[in-house]
Amino acid sequence: MSGRARAMQVEETSNLPFIYRQYEREQLLDALRKMHLIRRFEEGAEECYMRGLIHGTMHLSIGQEASAMGICMPLVNEDQITSTHRGHGHCIAKGADVKRMFAEFFGKTTGYCAGRGGSMHIADVSTGNLGANGIVGGGLPIAVGAALTAKRLRTGKVVVCFFGDGANNEGAFHEALNMAAIWKLPVIFVCENNGYGMSTSTERSTAVANVADRAAAYSMPGVIVDGNVLSEVAEASHEAVERARRGDGPTLIECKTYRYRGHSKSDRNRYRTKDEIDDWMTNRDPIKRYEAQLLEFGIATSDELEAIRGSVQQEIDAGIEFAKVSPMPAIDGLADNVYTFEA
């Protein structure tokens, strides 16, 4: 295959994790760059929020970057995703421009949703992101519908449906998985299990040990991966995408991960310990682990990694500046786009 880390000998590469066998160096470094971009975007958004430049609320996915990026690595631009209230990472991983995302958070006309959606409805249809969703489980049946279109119109697209552990107890989850399975649709259900639906742990909310166990009820493969290891996530996604493109139907992937920040800006973090949070941040951080591998396998030098961080910071600064100077929507545009044509 053309997509291998060509600097290495065949016998050296055979034992390497999946992505190092599957992707070119450039793609591997681009994935790292996007993971940094996701984290710095969210840190930048948080700073802007603290300074009163962004209103409302936001749900940060800091700590979950490998699941967003790993799932999107095997996708092409035409493939589609549905996302969640914690969806900034999905949006960036699928190819959105952080300039227009910041502009949306600032409520500006240049934002992806012309300032009408904000963080919770961030979308970039041009890169296949059909939108984050403010309703837990709201995107699940919609993803199945998008996959139905792909199958009916033979577009060859696959659809990835991101959702959190909280959504797996919504009726929509069960209805969506069942329909995807009976109609063998090209959809991949990706549960980002960060351990808590707001404050309620999966142990307290969910009758099965793993969300992926529920795949058995809908006759589809249920795959559990360490959601903080990019290669593991990308490998599971790759297999599910191939299966979907072959017409063999859906897969449920469960990425075990963790969010460092609270559920939203109102969270006092009283349902988990500081030790637990510190353990994840210190020992299981997805970016640190990926960078360590890139160094270990000789794919990049520490100078090169530093350069990536620097270029990400520049992009973030430029994005915030773009948002600041972009125009506010006109008040008389309040009713724009309630309907496609004015009634």
Next chain:
Amino acid sequence: MNAPVREISYSQAIQEAMAIAMEADERVILMGEDIGVYGGAFQVTGDLIDRFGPDRVMDTPISELGGAGVAVGAAVTGLRPIFEFQFSDFAALAMEQIVNQAAKMRYMLGGAVSVPLVMRFPAGSGTGAAAQHSQSLEAWLGHVPGLKVIQPATPHDVKGMLLAAVADPDPVMIFEHKLLYKMKGPVPEGHYTVPLNKAEVRREGRDVSIVATSIMVHKALEAAEVLAGEGVSAEVIDLRSIRPIDRETVVASVKKTSRLICVYEGVKTLGVGAEISAMIAESEAFDYLDAPILRLGGSETPIPYNPELEKAAVPQVPEIVDAARGLVRGVR
């Protein structure tokens, strides 16, 4: 242009519209519970599966929420689904997808997408199916910007409005009164559309305007006939759409007759009649009023099973006659 006109039933008119739309555009698909070989709970889909196959006349599992969501997702990405609820009451199971997703997606995404979705809701009482299969819930959806909500009252209108709905880029909710399914009326062959935003004056009159929806249009017309015998001239307006409401037609009628009665089957309080009344109270027609505005709506109860109680729960012709007579003669 002048297509032959035949007498066919309301449900045949719907089926014909769906077949025409499917013939013309491969993206049009039907989805719903038991709409395939069974033909639909009210046989509206009938044998369309024989013509278009199970890929385009799709039986869904009994999953109203998921099914509605699949239709939303399909509409956003390039299909033109017509989704049938078996009973409008079951919309309660799917409100999330209708209200939070379909209605708002275009707005939330700043105009980046459209949701060309049609949903059909068999509605209303009179079939002895009691409280969970007889409601008129159109006002629920009429309250949601982003949706278009229509109540065609005749075979002609349901065909033309359904074809307009399929061509419309936004979600259109069609409430079909179940007692209308067997009603016959003149329907042109072939393709034609009826606007989704225009009321129709069904009978002209001088003394009182009766604004009615769905099956109540026919009851109002019956009442107008009785009233004519008593020397009272009633104008009957078929509202046809509750979102948007054709303000112009209703205001013009009230300015002419100076009296207004709203007749609808949904529960009276906070219903369509409240909206029409308020609209007139806020309009230039207010100064023309010679009498209070009256609302005849469904009772403040669930729909009961017993046939006599069931009839008593929704407006009937004698009540409309009494109300109009009272208003015109100043006796209330």
